[in-house]
Amino acid sequence: MGERAILAEVDDLTRVLGLHAALAADPPAGVDDLVPAARTVLVAFDPARITPAAVRTWVHSAADAAPDAVTPGPLVEIPTRYDGADLEDTAAVLGIPVAELVARHTAARWRVAFTGFAPGFAYLVSDDWPWDVPRLPQPRTRVPAGSVGLAGEFTGAYPRETPGGWRLIGTTDAPLFVPDATDPVLLTPGARVRFVPQRSRISAAPGGDSAGGGSDAAAESSRPEPSSPPRTSPSPGVAALKVLAPGALATVQDLGRPGRAALGVARSGALDRAALRVANRLVGNDETAAGVEIALGGLRAVAERDTWVAVTGALADLHLDGRAVDAYTPLLLPAGAELSIGVARAGARLVLAVRGGVAVTESLGSRSTDVLASLGPPALSAGDVLRTGEPRRPIPVVVSFPWSVPAATVEVDLCPGPRADWFTLAALRTLRDATWTVSSDADRVGIRLDGPALERVRHDELPSEGMRPGALQVPPHGRPVVLLADGPVTGGYPVIAVVTDATLDRLAQARPGDRVRFRGV
Template sequence: MVTPPDAAVVLRSMGERAVLAEVADLAAVVRLHAALAADPPGGIDDLVPAARTVLVCFDPARIAAASVRSWIRSAAERPTDDPEPGLLVEVPLRYDGVDLDDTAALLGIPAADLVSRHAAAEWSVAFTGFAPGFAYLVSAHWPFDVPRLDQPRTRVPAGAVGLAAGFTGAYPRETPGGWRLIASTDAVLFDPDATHPVLLPPRARVRFVPERSRVEVPRAPDAPAAPRSATRDAVDSPPAPAPATLARDGGRPALRILDPGAATTVQDLGRPHRAALGVARSGALDRVALRTANRLVGNDEGAAGLEILLGGWHARAETDTWVCVTGAFLEVRVDEVPVDLYAPLLVPAGSELSIGVARLGLRSYLAVRGGVEGAAVMDSRARDSLAGLGPAPLRTGDLVRAGVPASAIPSVDVFPWTVPPSTIDVALAEGPRADWFAPRALATLFAEPWTVSADLDRVGIRLDGPVLERIRPGELPSEGMTPGALQVPPHGRPVVLLADGPVTGGYPVIAVATEAGTSALAQARPGDTVRFRRA
């Protein structure tokens, strides 16, 4: 069946690297997403469908924002064939959720009726988000709009199945959550090492099968194998994860960890092209610092290195090893002899390398010549703290192995760098929901200083300061998010999403930090001041 073009698509800026396309309803989202995914131009990095929007992420070095907007409008204006239904996946459930009886009472029906309606409906995956493999399922046969819990739980177990608004969904791993839990499943919803990592991909059809005993759920054997172009793979149906370049125990021994400090993780430039599966970009928070460290030891800019929180780090060289330390301002020593930051440094075998406690800034980056080796998960060695992807944080005794260098170490007498300031200047580009706020809220955002709170991690940073007044009440349907997005929860103070932040969210985004501004925020410490300016 051919569907007429949608009446209108509203394009909203989402910073310097994304455009949010807003349409009338979820059916229009499915059509627009299918049209965009069918033939994306070069430079399109991700397409993220959500309740009423499709987030289009792009690389401004390869395609102009104006070209992206023109392409979206063209796709929205032409008639399209209705997308083919996806594969059918049967998911066994035990209707044993802690909120089953209360939810049924809230809807004014017996619990048995709620169970039978939920099991009888054929569901489809509208979009994914919140966490890798978390599918938002809808059904034409589901009439209920279920409110979320007033206070989200701090812990929802993996496999819990819940209801919220008109959706149902299953939690792939233990996370906080505010959906009303009516059932549970033992199905593996997300397996990063599988050929198809997500059990319930976009447009899949889902049938829930009530069970009394635990049973195995086979992966659907009829997964579609339609021809794909390399470009389409990048934005619609990502290829299977590539194996690591070297085995888990491969590579040259480089450094033995004697003290990992507060936290040390392996980070590269992350996992692009996976947001439609609910997988965040992740990777180094201060991308500028990691890229610089890699260049100074002759690595590719995206090679994996170590992200060291607050310093206090200590290691021994197993073989002669070239390294470079960038990022936070601190003292680096080899066998108690001070050495320079932002300079290639040879650590002889048997010597000890120590990184002192950060005086300014928060995160240091240590590049090892050849890059940090190890098993890749979905084409990246980055540790995603929210999703639990990638290698675990380093511990005392761990061995860091190095790969093959990309090029010679550059001849650099001095590399220009600055000490991370305690007042951080961040350029902001336009956000898609600025019109949800009073005009004075935008003026306040740029005029007032903001204080970095103690609530900060790799997912985001909460800022303390004046309240940003909203003029539009109500909840925002979930829509795509990017690192650098300034979400404003109901309390009125912004939260800046960082690399491990969720790929969808339900708080309005008033503005988006540039990539340089997001890197600068990676060095923000509790009590530091942030000042925003217009990009």
């Protein structure tokens, strides 16, 4: 799975759970993440700290020692109102009465096989569940948070509003994902789950009974309530810049929250990590400090006090109180001065670093905004004030910093993907030889590329498996989609290849209409 992960494939879900348990018991230094899925375990690692060969040897050794049966996890009871929009239709599809569907769902002994799709979204399986439930012919663009659904052999509950194609049979108020809690995910791999029928929507009183039997009491966890969003809670740091206009989309980003994919949490962070690192260096910050990522430019801000900033990334005109200034250099904004970042003329994203780093409340160890999972602070709006922390080091003396304008044709390197053998040899040649065009479907989650269809030799459905930033998924239409930092951590489309980590940042600057060429397929 590229040069920073391997995909260990086994026969069935029982073996997945055993292998994951054996791997999680004692991971060596350099292994960053383990992501169990339907038939695989993704092992992500840092090649600077451990070699791929050592990872493979460790995985095979763990597989030999994997237990036949996994120790049951904690029991979590989920209060559920069986009032879903698809309840009657799903019963009809299965050829059973609604009452039987509800009774079988509540009587089944479910367990969490893996998580993915969205933070806290758990795929639950049961030996007591006899049906393979077909997904909806047309997925919904909006599934409300708390919806309980069925798809294939799985059941699950949506922690937040997302699109989805599962058949909805109920709703729950259980706190499935609380980012600011010590244990943010309620349903973790291996946990046992029971759905408890609940007749009406009620609020659980502090210290009240937990759900059990046919009780209407809500099954509340002992985790704290989510904290208020950063915009309304007391902000850390000192006021530095007031946003007058945010442009198309401006978000706070640092280097992300790696190592949490097993919880369904993507890496997120700046798409152009090199641009963020350089911008931070230019104002004396640690390279991990948070800055502002601006899609296609257009941001304007006024200094609340004397403030050092630097702008990197895409090519755009910069003005300080109407006077043209340079990118890739430290800029002192006197109190009351206005910084204007024009519309990007080449490239797609600019990075604005502020001395001291943008100070917002951390969520799961990062200040980054994840647009798919709605983690971190909301996107910036006019009137927002950026606050900063303490500077780490002096402003460097920079006469000029070498940089190049992002090209309209982006060249990136590829490593083999785990499902390359699902495609014809002609498809692999096409992937290498074609010039692909960035479609209008391009954001922080991924980029769909327009071009010739990549022909498959296998057309069966692929069970969901772990994904990585840079993975080239190929949906049924045959055009590749490159996953980026906010992309899902599991997916069911075959990955033909993976963009190398060293060249992945280049795709941050690809804008609709730009061209992409792949090397080293």
